[in-house]
Amino acid sequence: MPTTAEHPDRSAAPGGGSTAGPVAPTSGTTRLLPVAPGAARVEGGWWAERQRANRERAIPEGRQHLEDWGNLDNLRIAAGSHEGEVRGPVFMDSDVYKWLEAAGWEHGREPSERLLQDIREVTEVVAAAQAEDGYLDSVVQERGGAVEVGPSGDAGSRERYTGLPWSHEHYCAGHLMQAAVAVSRGTGERGLLDVAVRLADHLATTFGDGPGQTRDVDGHPVVEMGLVELFRETGERRYLDLAQWFVEARGRGLVAGHGHDPTYFSDRVPVREATTVEGHAVRAVYLAAGAADVAAETGDGELLEALRAQFAHMLATKSYLTGGLGSRWDGEAFGDPYELPADRAYAETCAAIGGVQWAWRMLLATGDALYADALERMLYNGFAAGVSLSGDEYFYVNALQVRGGSHADHERSPAGGRQAWFGCACCPPNVMRTLSSLDGYLATTDADGLQLHQYAPGHVAADLPGGRLSLAVETDYPWDGRVAVRVLEAPEAPVTLSLRVPAWAEGAVLRRGGSEEPVDAGGYAVVRGALSAGDVVELDLPVAPRLTRPDARVDDARGCLALERGPLVYALEQRDLPEGVLVDDVVLDAEGVPSDAGRVEELGDAVRVRATGRARAHEGGPSTHRPAGDPLPGPGDAVDLVAVPYATWANRGVGPMRVWVPTA
């Protein structure tokens, strides 16, 4: 990777207005910068289909859900324009903001009068609920003496800021700020930004170490990211200072002071001293992402190093093959190192999204390809599985295994399939805002050139110091590993074009002008020199199906292998097995060579993978254990195993499924 810390000055100063996607770093310590909104576009293939469904179905239906479940009425009640009692969990407002953020980015991708009208209407509802002094939280404003229930059954907020571990007041504020930035950058309209600024000003006055200020932190981070981005958008330094204060105040006993165990809230250890992620997974990765923003803007190398170590420990010990994060239903939490149950994986869709956000910020800050690799794994698997191919049904929990006889005893149970909405509806609008801002994760620039991190058919352009570089990306990735980058316009000066070679892509090849050279996996293939319109650089990533094994310490996957292909993890679904053969009893041939098994239109045109295996007899018996000398059931008849991308499972009905498959 290029090592220069200089950048085009496009984004080098805060408050420069609508400049980039969800993250627009302003500091010279940031290694890479995002490209301008609209400068990178997904125009075909897997993600374009997901984005189309998001735009055409999820976002319009989402607004209706916000009406039906009472989120908008809560705000109207707080504004005094609607009768009744507020409904739902204390963080209901945040779903409105995430939807607004999705709509904002989506309008930026492709303007739409209908979308703009929706944004204006919902913005009005939000603005009307804001208190005189800038405070805004409809449920806390209205519910008064009502008691909110925390994870340990404790009472939460009764009035402003008295129960921050569970009241989600800053959490809602943070999502409002992110939405306001998105609407500003995506539409140019500043109505929601004004609301967010008034709230941020109120927070900056209220919280901190100063006289009369409150020393406390929200139990659910996200306000840190929101404040930094609002600083980037407005240039108001106080917002960055407050974000920094919130990050530093963490891990110093504030949550415990409310009588809660701090682990769940990422409040056991100061962020810069932590060596791992722990507790509630979404909270943990949102906090880390916000801390990465703070580190980038303040040039805090020590904090960045701590985050780097935490991310590495997460990847090495607490991440699922799917990139899913969070091993426990109990507390929706990270487990101990190597605690990675397939069946009870929580792997909340929101945690994958938070993981993407953290990875992206680490990538911008460091330029290290491992973050782009992690982001890709999360996106194509743990995130993509969270939404149906139709775009409007969601998994909250993303298990890697569902057994026969599994009983859906919860609206989040994987065995119950994806749901249109949830009582706690954090995931659906989180998916929406991620898909509508996805283009922003494709590419970055630095002073020397442009980096392509993710591959999809489309266009990428950037104004480099020497002039404009404009590229067409032609590919059928991830189904095909060939990525052709065609130069449409180039500066006269030499540029550096960097193409990510994923860690799994052993044997990748770079072709240019008739020559071909092998490139190392797990980094970037770099083309340096002058480019001209019409030049084509082709990267060939080997996406042949492969077998993957778990680390020796991963107890739950011991003796198993998984199928992968390119960035995609594969899964066996019961419906693809021969009659009478149960997923629970299938054995994979460890010596077999998996192969492609054709594309399936109803699964988003995905390539299936074929492997050889056996249908072992169900052992059964009176107990769950046997004398060691009792032979295992024989391997049984050979079975053709056809696997589908994990991201597409449960789109043809839901049934038994597994990612890790035992070997004989």
Add this chain to the structure above:
Amino acid sequence: MPTTAEHPDRSAAPGGGSTAGPVAPTSGTTRLLPVAPGAARVEGGWWAERQRANRERAIPEGRQHLEDWGNLDNLRIAAGSHEGEVRGPVFMDSDVYKWLEAAGWEHGREPSERLLQDIREVTEVVAAAQAEDGYLDSVVQERGGAVEVGPSGDAGSRERYTGLPWSHEHYCAGHLMQAAVAVSRGTGERGLLDVAVRLADHLATTFGDGPGQTRDVDGHPVVEMGLVELFRETGERRYLDLAQWFVEARGRGLVAGHGHDPTYFSDRVPVREATTVEGHAVRAVYLAAGAADVAAETGDGELLEALRAQFAHMLATKSYLTGGLGSRWDGEAFGDPYELPADRAYAETCAAIGGVQWAWRMLLATGDALYADALERMLYNGFAAGVSLSGDEYFYVNALQVRGGSHADHERSPAGGRQAWFGCACCPPNVMRTLSSLDGYLATTDADGLQLHQYAPGHVAADLPGGRLSLAVETDYPWDGRVAVRVLEAPEAPVTLSLRVPAWAEGAVLRRGGSEEPVDAGGYAVVRGALSAGDVVELDLPVAPRLTRPDARVDDARGCLALERGPLVYALEQRDLPEGVLVDDVVLDAEGVPSDAGRVEELGDAVRVRATGRARAHEGGPSTHRPAGDPLPGPGDAVDLVAVPYATWANRGVGPMRVWVPTA
């Protein structure tokens, strides 16, 4: 087993007074009957030491805990004799009742003025709190409009019986009834029984299908067992009828009518239609045990058959090697079939106790040795691990694995070691009442003779139809497999003496009068004919250490073996491994032959077990997965593995531990 359904008429009629241990069947459909209290006595060895610690430390300290945590004050407040607000969870009274039950049985084992005084004092506190109409629940009586928090964060009872899924009003009543029966049978005093009868009369008037009666069930079963035993003690048929009504009303939408998902509450399927256990494990097994009581008393063969199938499915798919029940922290619940994580096993101590209670009732009803086997496995492992050797510290959760780096983030975390008490203190007094009534599980009688189900040094006697049979049991079981049964007194008529041969005891031998014969494992060795004082029957159970493997479908233990010895499951603790060798990286030699490794006084004189293994290098690396072709770390240096009974783990400090050990 003998098949006759006739019994000595000692217990054949209800209301016969103090006749037997915790379960005193009256119906002719019950295959076996318990012996009279005091007629079976543990007088040495493992359980005698546990009982001594229970009597000398746990029970006296328990009364103090009930003072310190407010359980007794809650009752005093309800009685109007104490100022203040009630404290703790809604089921606080039940801990008082379980403690009273323990004290009652303990007084029956060995009378004590001090204990009797304690029982009288606490009984007075309880009696004073009872309402005019018999109702009794201090927290509901006092807390008035306060909101209790259910498993889904829902509000529970605000007044009598309005929130039964979570209010535990019948649950507390059921424990009161069990305590009252124990105090009556153990001391002959009927003060507590009068309180229980008034409450039971109130319940019988209030609940049912009659005019003006309420159709509802408590979210937490136990009242079924309590009512049946109170029927047995008093002869009042209404109590049995109400227990039957509660069992039949289950699974018919009552809990769902309160807005809860019924699975957690064992209310999804009618008991007689259920094919498995599901939901909250303690609730499920308490319900099943109560249903078994109802089936026994009503001669309901269909219900008994359903319970038999449920028990079999539990053993075959939802029981840990330790007999532990409940695979999920979330909901403290049974998982799907074969969902048996070692690390996040919940295996609540109370669930093992409920399992013992259910198994005992099934054994009485059917005479099938498999229930005595299951009971023994639960007692020696999942239950025994729940209490420290000192007798006064408790595990709530009984994991089969604690990894290095595990962080105790909950008072119930195994990594935090046993605790003196809990905010939700169901387990400690449940352990106490189990240990103080343990003698009752040793033996039964039928018309033909006596059955010895569990082995411990001591005496067993019974008045058989032909006269008194009195036996001395001489053994160092479970450390030694020889059990000598010496006849002290015998009827002139022939009797049948049945000695259980556990399913693991392949190669067992029965010796009598110089002759020796092999006996089948998994049933009873039967001696038929006249016995005389001085006769000795010796059963020799092979307890050599053995290796056990999991069923092929148990994902979490795949590729692992466990060490067992007699009825005991063994565990590796970090402290017994050589310096620098981590439990997390140990590999067991699957071809090795484990052997005894001497006794350890500080571990209750337990026999340790030695096995051969290897210390594999920690694989580590950047992710939790690898290409399948990456070789696993080599097996490493040979290591002497010394394992201790699972029941004794965490008695020398707490650290990494595992039961299932990977093989190379």
